[in-house]
Every structure is written in C-alpha cells, then in structure tokens.
Amino acid sequence: MQRRNTKIVNIGNTPLGGTHPVRVQSMTDLPTSDIEGQIKQIKECAEAGAEYMRITVPTLKDVEHFKTIKLRLRDLGFETPIIADVHFSPKIAIAVAEFADKVRINPGNFILPSPGGEGQGGEVYSQALHTALKPLLSVCKTHNTALRIGTNHGSLSERIMERYGDTPEGMVVATMEAVEVCLMEDFHDIVLSLKSSNVRVMVEATRLLVKRLDEKGWNYPVHLGVTEAGNDEEGRIKSAVGIGSLLVDGIGDTIRVSLTEDPQKEIPVAYNILQASRARITKTDYIACPGCGRTQFGLQETLQRVKAATAHLTGLKIAVMGCIVNGPGEMADADYGYVGAGNGKVHLYKGKEQILKNIPEEEAIEEMLKLIGNNEK
Numbered sequence: 001m002q003r004r005n006t007k008i009v010n011i012g013n014t015p016l017g018g019t020h021p022v023r024v025q026s027m028t029d030l031p032t033s034d035i036e037g038q039i040k041q042i043k044e045c046a047e048a049g050a051e052y053m054r055i056t057v058p059t060l061k062d063v064e065h066f067k068t069i070k071l072r073l074r075d076l077g078f079e080t081p082i083i084a085d086v087h088f089s090p091k092i093a094i095a096v097a098e099f100a101d102k103v104r105i106n107p108g109n110f111i112l113p114s115p116g117g118e119g120q121g122g123e124v125y126s127q128a129l130h131t132a133l134k135p136l137l138s139v140c141k142t143h144n145t146a147l148r149i150g151t152n153h154g155s156l157s158e159r160i161m162e163r164y165g166d167t168p169e170g171m172v173v174a175t176m177e178a179v180e181v182c183l184m185e186d187f188h189d190i191v192l193s194l195k196s197s198n199v200r201v202m203v204e205a206t207r208l209l210v211k212r213l214d215e216k217g218w219n220y221p222v223h224l225g226v227t228e229a230g231n232d233e234e235g236r237i238k239s240a241v242g243i244g245s246l247l248v249d250g251i252g253d254t255i256r257v258s259l260t261e262d263p264q265k266e267i268p269v270a271y272n273i274l275q276a277s278r279a280r281i282t283k284t285d286y287i288a289c290p291g292c293g294r295t296q297f298g299l300q301e302t303l304q305r306v307k308a309a310t311a312h313l314t315g316l317k318i319a320v321m322g323c324i325v326n327g328p329g330e331m332a333d334a335d336y337g338y339v340g341a342g343n344g345k346v347h348l349y350k351g352k353e354q355i356l357k358n359i360p361e362e363e364a365i366e367e368m369l370k371l372i373g374n375n376e377k
C-alpha cells in the first residue's frame with residue numbers, strides 16, 4: 001500500500017499527515033457546559049488511545065466552557081489536542097479559534113442563509129464565504145490553530161443541492177470552494193473530510209476529492225469517518241467498510257469511528273480498522289483458518305492460547321492453521337506459523353519454512369515463543 005503523500009499539519013502537540021501515524025480521534029457527547037463530565041470523558045478517551053478530542057461549541061457562551069475544559073485538562077497533565085466543532089456561526093468559530101487546537105467548520109452551514117440565491121452564479125457566494133472565512137483564518141494563523149473543512153452529505157447548502165443534488169460531486173465542490181479561500185489567504189493548516197452515513201457516498205466522495213486535490217497538486221491531509229453509523233456490530237462494520245476502503249487506497253491521515261455508544265468505545269474499533277487495513281500496526285496480527293473436516297485438534301481454543309501468549313509481539317504476523325495439507329500454503333505472509341499436524345502434534349514455521357516438526361501440542365506454544373525469541377532479537 002502506498003500512502004498518499006500529504007502535508008504535515010500540526011494539531012496542538014500531535015501532528016498529522018506526512019509519515020505520522022494515521023491519528024485516532026473521537027468526540028464527546030455531553031453538553032459543553034458540563035465541564036466535569038467533559039473532562040472525565042476526554043480523560044477516558046485519551047487513556048483508551050484517542051489522540052485528538054472534539055467538543056461541540058454551539059453558542060458563544062460555550063466558547064468560555066471550551067476554554068475552561070481545555071485549561072483544566074492541561075492543569076491535569078493531559079496534552080491531548082482539543083478540537084472545537086462549530087456549525088452555523090462564523091462568530092463562534094472566530095471566538096473559539098483562539099483557544100482550540102483545531103476548529104471544524106461545515107461549509108454547508110458556515111454562512112446561512114446561503115447568499116447568492118437560488119439559481120444564481122457562485123460569485124456572490126464565493127465573495128460572502130471569503131468575507132466570513134477571512135477573519136477566522138487570521139485568528140487561526142495568529143494562534144497556530146488548524147482548520148478542518150468538514151463537509152457532510154446530510155447538510156449540504158441549498159445552493160449546492162440545487163446544482164448538484166446530494167451527490168459526491170456536490171460535496172467535493174462545497175469543500176473545494178472553502179479550500180480555495182484558504183489558499184487565497186495563504187492559509188495551509190487545513191484538513192478535509194467528506195462524511196456520509198451512506199458508506200458508498202462517503203467512499204466515492206473522498207476518492208473524488210483526493211483526485212481533484214491531486215490534479216491541483218494540493219496535498220492536504222484527509223480525515224475519514226462514516227457519520228451516524230449506529231451502534232453494535234452494524235456501526236462497527238459500516239465504519240470498517242467506509243474507513244477501511246479508503247485506508248487500503250492509501251487515503252486518510254486521521255479517522256473517527258462514530259458510534260451511538262460511549263465515545264471511548266470508538267477507540268479500540270478505530271485501532272482495529274487501522275490494523276486490519278495495515279495502515280497502522282499497534283498489536284500482533286493473526287492469521288487463522290476457520291477449520292474444517294481436516295482439522296484434528298481444538299483450533300478455536302488453540303488460537304485463543306496462542307493469542308494470549310503472543311499478544312505482546314506488536315507487528316508480528318502469527319498464523320494458526322488447522323491442517324498440514326493446506327495450512328502452510330494458506331498462511332500468506334505470516335512471520336511464524338503454528339500448524340496442527342493431527343494426533344496431538346504441531347509443526348512450527350518461520351515464514352514458509354518448516355523449522356520444527358511433530359512437537360507435542362502441550363509444548364508447541366512454548367517452542368514457538370523460543371523460535372520467535374531466537375529470531376527477533
């Protein structure tokens with residue numbers, strides 16, 4: 001996988017883009033005025049591995065709450081960058097940009113009502129967008145605050161809807177209009193996202209955005225997420241399909257898994273998606289066959305035991321296969337293989353090479369750990 005070459009954007013003390021790891025972020029789900037609740041949730045998420053946290057800032061009064069939350073977290077020693085999520089109000093965005101590490105705006109509702117009127121050309125709108133964005137960009141420049149231009153499928157402006165409908169093309173146009181203003185103002189600390197609850201739209205729109213950016217030679221980093229993905233298995237699978245498809249393309253510098261659950265539950269899902277798409281490796285990788293009529297040992301229990309014994313070997317790919325007929329060939333690019341030979345015996349492999357043969361099952365995990373230990377010094 002060739003990761004898209006992106007510009008590095010500093011978000012507080014945690015840069016994204018370039019060769020930095022694909023960052024994991026989440027968002028609190030409490031009222032902004034609930035200072036204690038916000039702090040608790042952000043700490044829990046940070047401890048679970050969130051590298052950025054976002055807070056909604058719906059009113060000017062909430063700018064003060066945002067500031068208090070961030071300062072309190074810093075006093076407690078939490079350096080996690082804090083992002084302000086702003087809709088409907090350039091005024092709030094400007095006010096909070098002084099304190100936030102990044103501000104997220106939505107081009108679909110940044111200036112309302114959308115000037116220019118129905119059916120009119122884009123010039124009136126472009127001018128109004130420029131006028132509204134300019135002071136925000138100026139504050140961002142002064143305070144080293146990054147900006148996410150976060151377009152959502154469900155909240156495109158009337159003007160975009162009229163011309164393009166709720167299409168990937170419309171989402172890309174809305175985003176590029178805001179990018180162009182940033183470039184006119186020589187502001188480059190921008191991150192872009194195109195989200196939808198429709199996984200196909202999200203993937204298609206993001207691919208189209210990246211194509212347009214690449215055509216212009218603009219390598220701004222991209223944030224990935226499936227909005228309103230829901231909960232439980234469905235929410236996780238939707239997120240994995242949408243975010244994972246793009247990561248496999250080499251697209252994506254930061255991700256958020258949006259679940260209708262407590263935000264800290266999003267974090268392990270995000271890391272699992274990164275691991276599965278091999279975009280960011282943070283643990284041991286396992287390859288295991290499902291077992292079939294050829295399997296002559298307790299494959300499921302064995303996999304659990306192998307996992308427990310090797311969970312600390314971050315980055316290694318370990319295979320557990322159910323038979324010697326197909327197992328060795330099927331274990332793909334595993335670094336080490338545990339292959340059941342039947343009759344309580346196991347063969348151990350390093351890559352495709354068989355190293356130890358007919359090891360008694362009860363000794364096999366220990367022998368595999370020794371084999372790994374001898375080779376991974």
Ligand code: SF4
Nearest residue numbers: 289291292322323327
């Ligand atoms: S590797 Fe062997 S045991 Fe596993 S599914 Fe394939 S044939 Fe069956």
